[in-house]
Amino acid sequence: MLESILRDLECSARERIAAAKAPQYLEAVRIEVLGRKGTLAQISKELGKLPPEERARIGKLLNSVKQNLETALDSKKGQFDHEALRERLESEWVDLTLPAPGTRPGALHPITRIQTEIEDLFISLGFAVLDGPEVETEYNNFDALNIPPHHPARDMQDTFWLTDGHLLRTHTSPVQVRGMERLGPPLRMIAPGRVFRNEEVDASHEHTFYQLEGMMIDRDVSVAHLIFFMKTLLSAIFHRDVEVRLRPGYFPFVEPGFELDIKCLICGGGGCPVCKQSGWVELLPCGLVHPNVLRMSGIDPEEWNGFAFGLGLTRLAMMRYGIDDIRLLQSGDLRCLTQF
Amino acid sequence: MKFSYNWIRELVDGLDIDPKHLEQLITIKTAECEGIEPFEGSQPGCAPDSIIEIDNKSITHRPDLWGHAGMAREVAAITRRPFLDPVRVDLVPAGPSPARISIEDFELCPRYSALVFENISVQPSPAWLQCRLEAIGLNPINNIVDVTNYVMAEIAQPMHAFDADKLHGDTIFVRRARAGECLTALNEERYELSTGNLVIADAKGAIALGGVIGGLESAISDATKRIVLESANFQAVGIRRTSAELKLRTDASMRFEKSQDPANTVRGLARAIELLNEVCPGIRLVGGLADQAREIVPPPAVLLPLDWLVRKLGLAISEEEVRDILERLQFGVETSSPGVLSVTVPGWRSTRDISIKDDLVEEIGRMVGYDTITPSAPMVTATVPPANEERLFHHRVREMAAAQGYTEVYNYSFISEDMARAFHLEPHAHLEIANPINSDQRLMRCSLLPGIWKNIEENSRNYDSFRLFEIGLEIHKREDAVRLPDEIPHLAAAVYGRGDGVDGLFELKRLAECLMPGAVVARCEPRPYEHPHRSVALRWHGSAVGRLFELHPTMVAGRAAILDVNLQLVYKLQPGTAMYKPIRRFPSSAFDLSVIIGLRDEVGRVGELLAQFAGPNLEALEFVRQYSGPPLAAGQKSVSYRMTLAAADRTLSASEVSAVRNGIIEAMRAKGYDLRI
Incomplete structure (x- = not known):
């Protein structure tokens, strides 16, 4: 008797589950059949009235009906969930070819880029990065660098003078003087910064440009060390092995003084318009620090010596980025500056 | 400075290298060549030549290289060939001179030498002489003047010829100009002189500006029959000062300001005698040499320890080789003590160029060839360099601004008076450039805003909206002008657009807050260039650090929001290291x-x-x-x-x-x- 009721119940419940059109129909079946006051709960109350062997058999049957219906409900619910998820996903189509909102990053100035790159390089080699003022004393810019008043070398650097007698530094070399006076030997320092020359501006000349001054002072610094150091440095800057050569150059704050050329990176030394067919490109002035310069900054040249060099950051930035008009760098023209 | 290849070849025995090769040798060993030009010449019979252009800056320290003989001496040393000195000093006659010399200031004029010639016929120079001068960019004038120029171009001794019949008295005075004394020079300009200027004078007055230019009155003319030929030595500083004061640079002043060798005055005259005899038929010397000089003390020998030299160069070099190089360059070399050379410097190298052992390092290095030095790593202590925190901070600010959409610009440090006034900055409150390139670049900026304004205006022609920023120095005049001005780094950023302008202001406010977390805005008196209802002061940790405003609509078409922050202050106000606070355990x-x-x-x-x-x-x-x-x-x-x-x-x-x-x-x-x- 109970057995057929159970079997009918399972059968009809399965039919209702299969026919359910929405999750709430399943919930109704669950409450009606499997709920605490549902049909199966009612039937299980009847079990006690049965003889023991019948009770065990019907009890087993009841459990299996319950399990079967739970499985059927879960599976149907799974179908509903799956369908709902599918519909949601379907409705959430997005066109990622549309442009992203928000502001695009701006660009750092080409000189900033090259300058920070070279600063990092020097810091990794144990150099301090020093600053100096753009308005300098005549003493620091010239006298302390072995260029006394009326020295013809002053012509090499057309100077902007201020009405108060100071000047706009014509090179970053005065920071050498400040570095030597502040830190003393041994010393490894660079000084990047803005410098000024009283020159007419055209595509290759500027009255305002950027240099990086470098200096190393130690017990025993030779020309061989200078060449090694410059070669290492320039290879790192250009990301390839560069060949360098020294030739005499005159700068009163070094002795001997050199112009350092690198083998033309465009033609490899064979000769091309960039190197004016010579195979070499003039890159930086350098030399061993003049004993007068050391002495004027309170360093004994018999005990210490060193080398110094000046790197033209503006020129380097123009080479790196292929900028052919120096005026663009200080034009503030975003058509150029946003390219980097 | 232009050098004639033919001329150099004439002075180096057996020189057999072509101009291109010679140019390369000079560049590597001596001075920078800027190129070679072929020379044909306008005169018939000019020998084709190659002109080597040497960068003047690279021979600033070499008085001798301002003449062909100096360069030839150098080339002879490099190529190990004999140098043929063009000067025959034995041509200078003995005996008294009809001219007397009176140097009143030996400081400014260490030596003055002269010769008197008669029976002159002034005429054009022969073609070979005109060609030589033309080849190196000098204009042929007449045989007398051309000879003086030739000697100058050959041995770097400037000379001057006076028409003897136009001089008053028989004494040439070398003295400081009297205050207000005037001279009309060969260039037909009239110069008012001061006591700092040295003049050559006769009994009546100035006849030349010593070492710079001759006077017009006593100049050589077609009628000249007798000349006084001057060959003198002038002090470099005095020449430079005079030439700068009068804004007058001449071929003579350019050479004298490099410190010429006083021994060259008589050599110049000797060379002139030979040339004048050739180009001025019938010319006769009158009497002997007039020569007055202060005592010229040869500089002491330079001691060169060889082991020190080897350490400086980083190159093992033998004593023989060092001797050989120095002797080729005509230094005198003796052994002072074992391993130490005593080096005597020739006159043409000792006036400025070489006085200490370091100067000799260059001589050895360049002659042996820097390419023979093997690069080697310096032995230095590994130390951590002191960090430049403020500079690193600036780099971080740059990165932050760029990441938020701002493009970095660099502006000049100069502004015009109009730009200053537009931002209500008094022109006289600025530092001024005494010699600006043009009048609109006369003031040193004490605000980045004028530059940013210009950037906004110019870029608004190309873009409807943009963001830009600059980190640069404001330069502020101090009360005490002896001290250097105050240079304060600032960040100025701008957002330009065509809308209602509000978004731009808030974008910049966000940039300010990223830079200074917790910064607050405070109402403030708007400045005339600010939109009166869109302007605030920024405060951080109790200090006024900058301003945020919209540019006044009368100053720009469209909307420009601007942030201006004192980075020096912001750097100092940065909080220290943030310490961890335990995460809250109870609900809020x-x-x-x-x-x-x-x-x-x-x-x-x-x-x-x-x-x-x-x-x-x-x-x-x-x-x-x-x-x-x-x-x-x-x-x-x-x-x-x-x-x-x-x-x-x-x-x-x-x-x-x-x-x-x-x-x-x-x-x-x-x-x-x-x-x-």
């Missing part, structure tokens, strides 16, 4: 409050008061929205904040939270605010 409670204020009342003020009244358990105060419109009365808005309360040691009870809330409401009402509850 939040509620919203809406306060009614006038449409132009500041929302920030409401937030400040709410925070003040919330007490110590306020964990967060968050602006939710502002609203105006019905049911609010016209002219009013409602401002909503969400307030989150929490305690570190327990969960706040509902009654504690509502007590705080009620307390805030009461306090706000006491301040006269209406709340929507």
Whole structure:
């Protein structure tokens, strides 16, 4: 008797589950059949009235009906969930070819880029990065660098003078003087910064440009060390092995003084318009620090010596980025500056 | 300086290298060549030549290289060939001269030598001489003047010929000019002189500006029959000072300012005798040499320790080789003690160029060839360099601004008076350049704003909207002009657009807050170039650090919001290392409050008061929205904040939270605010 009721119940419940059109129909079946006051709960109350062997058999049957219906409900619910998820996903189509909102990053100035790159390089080699003022004393810019008043070398650097007698530094070399006076030997320092020359501006000349001054002072610094150091440095800057050569150059704050050329990176030394067919490109002035310069900054040249060099950051930035008009760098023209 | 290849070849025995090769040798060993030009010449019979252009800057320290003989001597040393000295000093006659010389200032004129010639016929020079001069860029004038120029171009000794019949008296005075004394020079300019200038004078007055230019009155003319030929030595500093003062640079002054060798005066005359005999038929010397000089002490020998030299170069080099190089360059070399050479410097190298052992390092290095030195790593202590924190901070600010959409610009340090005035900066409050390139670049900027304004104006022609920034130095004049000016790094950023301009202001406010977390804006007196209702001062940790404003609409088409921040101050105000605070373990409670204020009342003020009244358990105060419109009365808005309360040691009870809330409401009402509850 109970057995057929159970079997009918399972059968009809399965039919209702299969026919359910929405999750709430399943919930109704669950409450009606499997709920605490549902049909199966009612039937299980009847079990006690049965003889023991019948009770065990019907009890087993009841459990299996319950399990079967739970499985059927879960599976149907799974179908509903799956369908709902599918519909949601379907409705959430997005066109990622549309442009992203928000502001695009701006660009750092080409000189900033090259300058920070070279600063990092020097810091990794144990150099301090020093600053100096753009308005300098005549003493620091010239006298302390072995260029006394009326020295013809002053012509090499057309100077902007201020009405108060100071000047706009014509090179970053005065920071050498400040570095030597502040830190003393041994010393490894660079000084990047803005410098000024009283020159007419055209595509290759500027009255305002950027240099990086470098200096190393130690017990025993030779020309061989200078060449090694410059070669290492320039290879790192250009990301390839560069060949360098020294030739005499005159700068009163070094002795001997050199112009350092690198083998033309465009033609490899064979000769091309960039190197004016010579195979070499003039890159930086350098030399061993003049004993007068050391002495004027309170360093004994018999005990210490060193080398110094000046790197033209503006020129380097123009080479790196292929900028052919120096005026663009200080034009503030975003058509150029946003390219980097 | 132009050098004739033919001329150099004439002075180096057996020189058999072509101009291209010679140019390369000179560049590597001596001075920078800027190129070679072929020379054909306008005269018939000119020998084709190659002109090597040497960069003047690279021979600033070499008085001898301002003449062909000096360069030839150098080339002879490099190529190990004999140098053929063109000067025959034995041509200078002995005996008294009809001219007398009186040097009054031996400081400015260490030596003055002269010869008198008669029976002159002034005429054009022969073709070979004209060609030589033309080849190196000098204009042939007549045989007498051309000879003086030739000697100058050959041995770097400037000379001058006076028409002897136009001189008064037989004495040549070398003296300082009298105050107000005037001279009309060969260039037909009249110069008013001062006592700093050295003149050559006769009994009547100045006849030349010593070492710079001759006078017009005593110049050689076609009628000249007798000449006084001057060959003198002048002090470099005096020449430079005079030439700078009078803005007059000549071929002579350019050479004298390099410190010429006093021994060259007589050599110049000797060379001139030979040339004049050739180009001025019938010319006769009158008497002997007139020569006055102060005692010229040869400089002491330079001691060169060989082991020191080897250490300086980083190259093992033998004593023989060092001797050989120095002797080729005509230094005198003796052994002073074992391993130490005593080096005597020839006169043409000792006036400026070589006086200490370091100078000799260059001589050895360049002659042996720097390419023979093997690069080697310096032995130095590994140390951590002192960090430049402020510079690193600037780099971080740059990165941050760029990441937020701003493109970096660099502006000049110079501004015009008009630009200064546009920002209500007094031109006289700026540092001024005494020699500006042009008048609109005369003032040193004491604000980045004029430059940024120009950037905005120019870029607005190409873009409807953009963002840019600059980090640069403001340069401020000090009361005490002896000290260097104050240079203060600033960040100036701008957002340009064509809308209502509000977004730009808030974008910049966000940039300011990223740079200075917790910075507040404060109402301030607007400046004339600022939009009067869109301008605030920025404060951080109690200091005024900058301004945020919209540029006044009369100054720009469209909208330009600008942020200007003193980075020096911001750097100093940065908080130290943030220390970890334990994460809160107890839940928080939040509620919203809406306060009614006038449409132009500041929302920030409401937030400040709410925070003040919330007490110590306020964990967060968050602006939710502002609203105006019905049911609010016209002219009013409602401002909503969400307030989150929490305690570190327990969960706040509902009654504690509502007590705080009620307390805030009461306090706000006491301040006269209406709340929507």
